[in-house]
Amino acid sequence: MVLALLVVGAGVLGWRAWGAERDDRARAEALRVAERAVPDILGYDHARLDADIERATSHLTPAFAADYKTFADETIRPTAEKLRAVVTADVVSAGIETADRDSAQVLLFVNQTTRTAKLPAPRVDSSRVRVRLEYTDGLWRVAAVEPL
Numbered sequence: 001m002v003l004a005l006l007v008v009g010a011g012v013l014g015w016r017a018w019g020a021e022r023d024d025r026a027r028a029e030a031l032r033v034a035e036r037a038v039p040d041i042l043g044y045d046h047a048r049l050d051a052d053i054e055r056a057t058s059h060l061t062p063a064f065a066a067d068y069k070t071f072a073d074e075t076i077r078p079t080a081e082k083l084r085a086v087v088t089a090d091v092v093s094a095g096i097e098t099a100d101r102d103s104a105q106v107l108l109f110v111n112q113t114t115r116t117a118k119l120p121a122p123r124v125d126s127s128r129v130r131v132r133l134e135y136t137d138g139l140w141r142v143a144a145v146e147p148l
Contacts, residue, residue: 026135027096030104033059033140034131035091038108041068041145042089042129046080061134061141083116092126102135107148 037059044052053072057065079085094108107130114123132144 023099023101026101027099027104030099030133030135030140031094031096031106034104034106034108034133034142035094037142038091038110038129038131038145039089041142042110042112043087044072044076044080045086046084047086049077049080059142061136061143064141064143083118086115088113097130104133104135104140106131106133 037056040052040059041056044056049072053069053076056072057068060068080087090111090113092109092111094106097105097107099105107128110127110129112125112127114125128148130144130146130148131142132146133140134143135141
């Protein structure tokens with residue numbers, strides 16, 4: 001009887017440890033994906049806008065990719081082409097707000113550097129964004145980006 005309880009107890013502890021390790025891996029992977037995706041999502045170059053939009057949408061869920069493409073075509077493209085804008089985004093710091101095995105929310109501090117034909121020098125804007133990710137088909141994808 002005691003041996004059976006020990007075996008069951010060891011099994012439960014092993015299961016919990018394995019689950020916690022999976023959760024830790026999910027958090028780390030979601031954070032890594034957010035840090036890699038945000039510069040592509042928030043940065044663009046007027047001279048290669050189509051390629052930049054395609055690269056950005058490769059990180060996104062299908063629904064968010066459709067919204068992003070519409071926003072890029074209606075808002076980013078006209079301004080970027082008119083001003084000959086080049087915007088780079090650098091993640092300064094990031095951390096997980098919430099995460100489980102199939103969704104995560106990450107807070108990122110981002111510096112965006114904007115260069116245009118009208119600016120005498122590059123302009124740096126610091127901001128915070130909240131990124132919501134979903135784990136689908138074996139990949140973490142960005143489902144939303146919310147400026148804070």
